Amino acid sequence: MLEEEKKYINQAQKGNKEAFSFLYNHYLPGIYRYIFFKVSKQEEAEDITHEVFLSAWQNVKGYKYKGLPFSSWLYQIARNAVIDFYRTSKKTVQIEMVNEEFIKIQSRDPEILNAEMELEKIKKTIALLKPEYQNVLIMRFIEELPHNEVATALGKSEGAVRLIQHRALKELKSLYNETTNGKDIKEI
Amino acid sequence: MEKILKKFKKIEPKEEFKRRSLAIILNAPQNEYQPKPLEYLGAFFTFQKTMGMTAVAALLIISGLSFLNSRLIGPSLVSNLNPQDLNKEMESFNIQFSQIKYYEDSAKRIEVALIKTSGESTTKEQNEEINKILNEMAL
Numbered sequence: 237m238l239e240e241e242k243k244y245i246n247q248a249q250k251g252n253k254e255a256f257s258f259l260y261n262h263y264l265p266g267i268y269r270y271i272f273f274k275v276s277k278q279e280e281a282e283d284i285t286h287e288v289f290l291s292a293w294q295n296v297k298g299y300k301y302k303g304l305p306f307s308s309w310l311y312q313i314a315r316n317a318v319i320d321f322y323r324t325s326k327k328t329v330q331i332e333m334v335n336e337e338f339i340k341i342q343s344r345d346p347e348i349l350n351a352e353m354e355l356e357k358i359k360k361t362i363a364l365l366k367p368e369y370q371n372v373l374i375m376r377f378i379e380e381l382p383h384n385e386v387a388t389a390l391g392k393s394e395g396a397v398r399l400i401q402h403r404a405l406k407e408l409k410s411l412y413n414e415t416t417n418g419k420d421i422k423e424i
Numbered sequence: 425m426e427k428i429l430k431k432f433k434k435i436e437p438k439e440e441f442k443r444r445s446l447a448i449i450l451n452a453p454q455n456e457y458q459p460k461p462l463e464y465l466g467a468f469f470t471f472q473k474t475m476g477m478t479a480v481a482a483l484l485i486i487s488g489l490s491f492l493n494s495r496l497i498g499p500s501l502v503s504n505l506n507p508q509d510l511n512k513e514m515e516s517f518n519i520q521f522s523q524i525k526y527y528e529d530s531a532k533r534i535e536v537a538l539i540k541t542s543g544e545s546t547t548k549e550q551n552e553e554i555n556k557i558l559n560e561m562a563l
Contacts, residue, residue: 380433
């Protein structure tokens with residue numbers, strides 16, 4: 237993929253729209269998911285994702301290949317865009333406001349229903365974590381990016397990413413258990 | 425937990441959003457890339473070039489210093505390290521040592537000879553005389 241990707245990047249740098257469309261379609265879902273987990277509303281996630289790819293298109297001529305996939309650069313832009321979003325709008329993620337439209341119950345099958353409810357619960361728990369922990373968890377486990385790419389995107393060393401991943405998982409599990417137990421108690 | 429997280433990969437943006445967003449993006453003009461002044465330096469000083477230049481600089485410094493040493497400071501130092509000169513210097517040291525020894529021995533002999541010539545007085549007698557003088561001074 238990397239060689240092919242380099243070709244598309246070179247063409248996009250020369251203003252080739254088709255080449256950029258390929259990169260856009262390839263990386264959009266991942267970048268969108270990353271942003272979606274960082275903001276509370278679908279509209280906000282769409283707006284920021286749009287800004288990220290607009291910035292990428294406008295500044296792709298300044299991109300330099302350093303042996304890592306194009307996604308690392310895109311995640312860097314996305315991360316900064318999310319920071320800017322919170323800085324300018326002074327918004328904080330409120331769990332009650334978390335839009336559940338994306339995890340809509342499409343089917344009444346109890347098995348799927350349970351899985352979707354679980355996902356919903358996890359998303360809410362992730363929102364409680366520190367931004368740094370959220371970034372690593374989303375990139376590592378949802379997007380399945382390798383450590384070196386996550387490290388580049390977040391401007392950290394691979395060792396630091398591994399450490400953050402370990403702590404983030406531990407905290408996520410602990411918070412998840414707490415919320416689950418809390419609910420159970422309430423329900424009882 | 426990791427397995428649950430992976431299930432989130434199902435989340436996808438809407439097709440309508442994808443199309444609309446891409447159309448807007450591709451109609452926007454691209455920025456011309458203008459590298460910052462430091463980027464030129466960064467591009468020029470790659471790791472290999474920097475290492476090569478450091479090696480050349482080190483070589484120049486070392487050879488320059490050795491040249492200065494041999495031409496300006498060196499001659500006297502080099503001649504000082506000549507074995508013949510060193511031997512000569514050692515001989516002069518030996519002569520000086522033997523002279524010192526000679527003077528020490530001769531001083532003792534002269535002292536003994538002087539005592540003998542000044543009335544054959546012994547050390548005991550001399551001591552008694554000194555004590556006497558000291559007592560007089562104390563009184």
